[in-house]
Amino acid sequence: MTHFLITTGKAPSSSDSSIDACxxxxxxxxxxxxxxxxxxxxxxxxGFGIFSTLTLSLYRQKLxxxxxxxxxxxLLFKMFGIGVIAGTAWIHLLPDAxxxxxxPCLEQSWKAYGPAKSTVEFFNxxxxxxxxxxxxxxxxxxxxxxxxxxxELGILFHSLIIGITLGVTPDGSFSTLLGAVCFHxxxxxxxxxxxxxxxxxxxxxxxxxxxxxxxxxxxxxxxxGIAVRNSYNSNxxxxxxxxGILDSLSAGILFFNTYCELNE
Numbered sequence: 001m002t003h004f005l006i007t008t009g010k011a012p013s014s015s016d017s018s019i020d021a022c023x024x025x026x027x028x029x030x031x032x033x034x035x036x037x038x039x040x041x042x043x044x045x046x047g048f049g050i051f052s053t054l055t056l057s058l059y060r061q062k063l064x065x066x067x068x069x070x071x072x073x074x075l076l077f078k079m080f081g082i083g084v085i086a087g088t089a090w091i092h093l094l095p096d097a098x099x100x101x102x103x104p105c106l107e108q109s110w111k112a113y114g115p116a117k118s119t120v121e122f123f124n125x126x127x128x129x130x131x132x133x134x135x136x137x138x139x140x141x142x143x144x145x146x147x148x149x150x151x152e153l154g155i156l157f158h159s160l161i162i163g164i165t166l167g168v169t170p171d172g173s174f175s176t177l178l179g180a181v182c183f184h185x186x187x188x189x190x191x192x193x194x195x196x197x198x199x200x201x202x203x204x205x206x207x208x209x210x211x212x213x214x215x216x217x218x219x220x221x222x223x224x225g226i227a228v229r230n231s232y233n234s235n236x237x238x239x240x241x242x243x244g245i246l247d248s249l250s251a252g253i254l255f256f257n258t259y260c261e262l263n264e
Contacts, residue, residue, distance in 0.1 A: 022105035022235040029171045035226050038166065038178050039219040045182040046215035049189025050196075053077050054211055057197020074194050078261075081191020084184060085155070086258040093158060093251035100244030105235050147257055148195045152210060154253030155188065156217045157246045163218040167225015168232045181218065189214055195261075 053074060060070040162181055169177055196202070196210050225232070233239065 022237070025234070030229065031171050031174075032226070034171070034174065035167060035222070038174070039222045041178065042163075042166075042181060042185060042222065043215055043219045046185040046189050046218060049186035050193040050211055050214050053190045053193035054197045054207065055193075057194055058207075074197075077187075077190040078194040079191075081187045081189070081194070082258050082261055084187045085191060085254050088158070088184065088188070089251045089254035089258070093247045093254065097244050097247040097251060100240050100247060103235075103237075103240050105237050105240055107237070147260065148192075148199060149210070150253060151195070151257040152192060152214065154250045154257070155192065156213060158250040158254075159185070159214070159217040160221040161243055161246055163221015163223075164225040164228075165221075166218075167222040167227075168229045168234070169225075185215075185218060 056070055056074055060067055060074070166174070166177055166181060192214055193211070196207055199207075202210075
């Protein structure tokens, strides 16, 4: 330490270490071909998840002798998928939101805001909200597509972030993260496919659009991540704020919708 003081004339300040902590981290090893292959792996997995149950939901009326079996299978996939969605909100999105808003790379005003107050308000509001939704269930029966569309939007926000993260992930942890994303996308897609298929007031083209948006979003995110990998800085204050807001929004949407689905 003495030698350092003599050489430089001053000790490193806390602001210097803070700047270093918020600088971009170099990617040590990156297999571009494997990452590009990941785009198609996630696309196929997500597409299989949502279109398998969506197709079963749409055609189960024509398979009259298997209606009961198909209904039970769809219910199983729906409940398991909703569990995955709820687990994602509780275990991944909400802790990530807290982590983003407590980052040392943010200004103190953002740290003071945080998601804590919003979380407390959520637990106060949701019982009343669900009661209101139950009271007006009959009047809202013709617009059942809205909660499902909102749920898909929440999932799409999260999927885009996950895709970008996967695209900039180095080789050391890419395989593990890719496997986890594929598992998550497949079962989440199965639940979403059942929900979309149960909406009787949608046209075939609307169902197709909703079905295609889900498997395409994460691969698009991966492609963006691959494109910006050399300039991507996960410690950027602007990126941290954006990710924290999107994580919070997604968590709130998934909380409310999964809660309502499980209590129908």
